[in-house]
Every structure is written in C-alpha cells, then in structure tokens.
Amino acid sequence: MNTHDNIIIQNYSNGKYTNPKSNNWIDNYEPASGKIYSKIPNSNAQDIEEAVAFAKAAFTTWSTTTIDERSHILLKIAEGIENRLQELVEAESRDNGKPVKLAKAVDIPRAASNFRFFGHAITQFASESHESVGLQAMNFTLRKPIGVVGCISPWNLPLYLFTWKIAPAIAAGNCVIAKPSEVTPMTAFLLGEICTEAGLPPGVLNIMHGLGTSTGQAILDHPDIKAISFTGGTKTGEHIARTCAPKFKKLSLELGGKNPNIIFADCDYDRMLKTTLHSSFANQGQICLCGSRIFVERPLYDRFKKDFVARVKELVVAHPASAKANLGALVSKSHLEKVQSYIALAPDEGGTILCGGNQVIIPEYEEGYYLEPTVIEVQSNRCKLNQEEIFGPVVTIMPFDTEEEVLEYANDVTYGLSSTLWTKDIDRTMRMSNALQAGIVWVNTWMMRDLRTPFGGVKASGVGREGGFEALRFFTEPKNVCIKYN
C-alpha cells in the first residue's frame, strides 16, 4: 500500500468510537502529496440502523433538555474547538489541501462560531401566536424538534459546513446522524471527542463515515430519519430530492453555483481588484459562492484584464503548509482531472487562456494535485465554461455594454446561488439587486457573512435556507394549537 501514515478514522456512535460492522475501509488521500495517509470506515445500512437506534433513545431526553443546558453544551463545544485550534487547522489542511493559513483564518474559527452562534440563537428563538380577533379564539404555535435528522456535508469547507448543519440541529433538540464527505473525514472524526468532553450526551450526535452511495444512501433510505440537510453537488442534490420526496422527508439542499461577478466602470477599482482575486481563487476556487463568471463594463475591460492577469500570475501555488501559499492543492485527483477537462474545452469554445491552465509540480510533492490559477477570456455566456460549475481555480472574463445585457448574462444559467456587484450607483444597485436571480447578492464585497442572514440559492442552486432562525425553523416542526374561549 502507498502509505506513509497509518491513521485509522472511526465512526462516533452513541458517544464512542467504533469500527464499521462490515470491517469495510476506504483509503483517504492527502492532496498535497497524493499519498494515502488514513483509512476511514465505509459504513453500511446496519451501521446506520444502529446509530439511528442510539439517536432515537437519546431523543427522549435531549428534546426535553432545557434550552439553557443545550446552549451551555453548544458553547462548550465552541470552546473545545478553539482549544484545539492548531490541531484542527493542521488536520483540515492536510485532509483537504487548503493552505494552513486559510484553515486557521477561516475554516476552524467559523466551525467554533457555528456552535457559539446557535448556542446563543436557541435562547432567542420564539414561536408565534395569532389572536383570531372577533372570534374569541387564540392560536399559539409550538416549534417541536423533528426527531432524528440527517446532515450530509461536502469536502470543500469540511468542518465549517459540517458544523453549520449539526449546530442548529442539536440546538433545536434533534438527534443527528451526520456524514462528512469521505474525501475529508478527519476534522469530523476529531469533533466527536470534543463533543464528549463538552458533555454532549451519547447518541445526540452520531458521526458516520463512508461513501455517498453506501453510508449516504443508507441515511436517505432510513425511515426514521425525518429530515435531511445536504450541501454538495447539484446532481447529488437531485438524487436526494428524488429519493426523499416519496418518503416525505423534510429537505434543505444547498447546491452548486455559477456566480456572476459584475464589475461596472464606476466601481472602487482597487477594492474590486483585491476582492475579485479572492472571490475567484479562495480555497482553490472550491467554494460554491466563488465568482466564477466575471463580467466587466467595456470602458474598464482592457485595464481590468491587464491588471487582473498580472495579479493572478503573482499568486503562489505551494504546499499547503507553506506560509507563501495563496493556493494549495485541489481536493482529489479526480477533481483535478475534472477541472483540467474544463480548461481543455477553452480552444473549442472560442476561449483564450490568458494565464494559468497547467498542473503545478512541486518538488518532493510531485504527485500532489496542484493547478495554476487560470483566467479564460470567453466570447459568449452560452459556452460550457460559463454554464457549468467547474469548482476550481478557473474564472472566465467577458466585457458587456449595458446593464440590461449583463443582467441577461447573469441570469442565463441554471444556477442561482450568489451574485457580486461592483458599482457606486445606488439606483443601479437597487435595480440589479432586485432583478438578479440569486439567493445572495453582495454589493462592493464578497462572502461577507453574518450568520443571522438567510443563506441559500434559487433554481438549481437549491431549496430552502440555512442560517439564523431559518435553520432553527428547518430543524423544527410547527404545531398550531387553536383555543376557542367563551
């Protein structure tokens, strides 16, 4: 076996670390070196069956645990993550290929914030009452936890997105069967221990590892898992919707994006240029919110093209542990190949590669999955490069002449997750924000997150919203009580 480490990742079920019943294991690769460094369980329906039984048993107590106590435990988990910051940062970087400094600045602090945020939010969550005036009746609405829920997360922001689902689910009184991506299982594995130390009762959170087609599918199929919160690719989202609809499971789907970054000539140029570098290539472009289609108003186009390409050429692709790394490795060999296959389409699609396009070979890490940040000038918004989610360090640029024209380009995709707008014109800002088909519009900024705001997409980018009370509403079932009085 091509291994230089021997880490065994286990499931965390009923508060204990366990092996999969089938003793079936999957290799886990380190993207920076392309080598196997750990093994993870490929859990099957029997493992899920057992975890659901533990979760159901825990639900009786957890759903009636006071809000104060639940809040206290969530805040302790946040503290536990912060206490182990460096270990989690290194684990995340090694598992995913992202720069250590990115995991330290963004991923792990955000995982702690997710628990802290929902630890506080649950203390402020309230339900409504409606007085039926003139009819001598009063309605009040209870918000009950659903029971056992499933949380399935992807590999691009591993602990960040895993905890973004788990924290509101358990805050609201549910018990959880959670599956991290099989490609990045490491920090989810470490989270189990942190939860135990924080006093989370056994069975409230069960972290089950394995492939989507085995472990994930068993979660979708289990009749006692009543809701699924999923983040990942649109194709997988479609499959989840098809599987769960006939079973009447509640669904929250956060899927892909093909987000426009619309730059008007009146923008704050320096701020726009700096942020556009970031919104194009942060996390190697593997964020569903990245602005992968850049549209620039014609009077600014040539200046932007020259400056942007020059700045992209300065970005350093390096081993994730290097302090110099602006970009680390892509998450997997298959993903690298997928991204390269899009770059290869450029000539046939009338695209011109302005910079990048090549794999980067790092001495001593020749088998790692490194790719140059790539800018492609395209002639039409209808090409595949502008229509399909590439999910890597590849952006396209294209000029436009009018607001109407760019609005048409922006909306002419199947996706509708986020949009970024650069302008100082307030009327234009209002018109465009209103007309853009997206769940999130950023104006003169990108990925500025306030965890209270609704987060999610329209069209093929998903169904439902996460964040703030939206998430607590998703993870609770409203029950209206109507009382007639004399």
Ligand SMILES: NC(=O)C1=CN([C@@H]2O[C@H](COP(=O)(O)OP(=O)(O)OC[C@H]3O[C@@H](n4cnc5c(N)ncnc54)[C@H](O)[C@@H]3O)[C@@H](O)[C@H]2O)C=CC1
């Ligand atoms: N947040 C986002 O928008 C993300 C988008 N993607 C997009 O999706 C493409 C494919 O990436 P993948 O790693 O294949 O993502 P994926 O959508 O297949 O994986 C996300 C999660 O879903 C699970 N999963 C897969 N099949 C499942 C099934 N049948 N039942 C239940 N769970 C299942 C996976 O094990 C993983 O935990 C990427 O190239 C990218 O374009 C990928 C990750 C995140």
Ligand SMILES: O=C(O)/C=C/C=C(\O)C(=O)O
């Ligand atoms: O909640 C956030 O701040 C970011 C979420 C990002 C994704 O869902 C993604 O990239 O998949």
